[in-house]
Amino acid sequence: MTSRIAASLAAASLALLALTACAPTNSEAPAAESSTAPNTSASSEVALSTADSSIGTIVVDGTGKAVYQFDNDTQNGDSSSCTGQCAANWPAVPGSDAPKLDGVTGEVGTITGVDGEPQLTLNGWPLYYYVGDNAAGDTYGQGLQGIWWVLTPAGKPITSDTSGY
Template identity: 60%
Template structure:
């Protein structure tokens, strides 16, 4: 069963943006707003983007158990140095190069049971959260099903469908 959600903050922001759009000249998205963050190819937030700007999160069965992946099957991770439920990420600078955030606003879920939300990531883009944990990719994961980030430095973990780290 697929579920499509838009986080509460984003729904309110969208309503405000529509209200303000009637007062502004011009419109649309600037190049700066629409350009992908980073500048590296794989994996990127665009790898999880489905049609019409929808990000997909689903589950996959792996040797680690059932884990959360994006719409292309790329594994997503949680960082122990983040504070669950906080509005910020502890991953900055070089960390973001190795662990790019999972971007998204409008989310389609399949098999994911934890609460999905967003924070403003350290790259300025909306970063998805699951069960209060900011979500990341691992740059060394090159194809769907890779879980090479699992347990890196004993602080990076895949998540189960409820958003609990699998350690």
């Protein structure tokens, strides 16, 4: 009987995990630990900054959280393709007309995000956070489903899979 209870609890835990998963589909590859270390000059007042990571120098927000580009978006488009559950898993990076930058060389702008609020863009790509990244330095969204990528300071997606998976 105890084995059945343990098995039921394990199954319920797995079901709960599946329901709250951070990736839009079940085809997610395992994420690797990142060695991303945000610049010490990054602050919450800076909209975009850079950080050194095992992937290379990447763009982060002012608190050191990685930002991502979505291949299903149209570069230099005026809207996001990430809606519904996608937007819940990949929240938009909020934008402003004059964001503070530190080390970012690509062109920064805004679009109207799916929530009607300004969303930052870099080199024409709408920017997103990944809900699976809980702390500065996390890059668990890198390469997910082969369509989510961190960016270089110039705003180019880093599409090589350096996670080892």
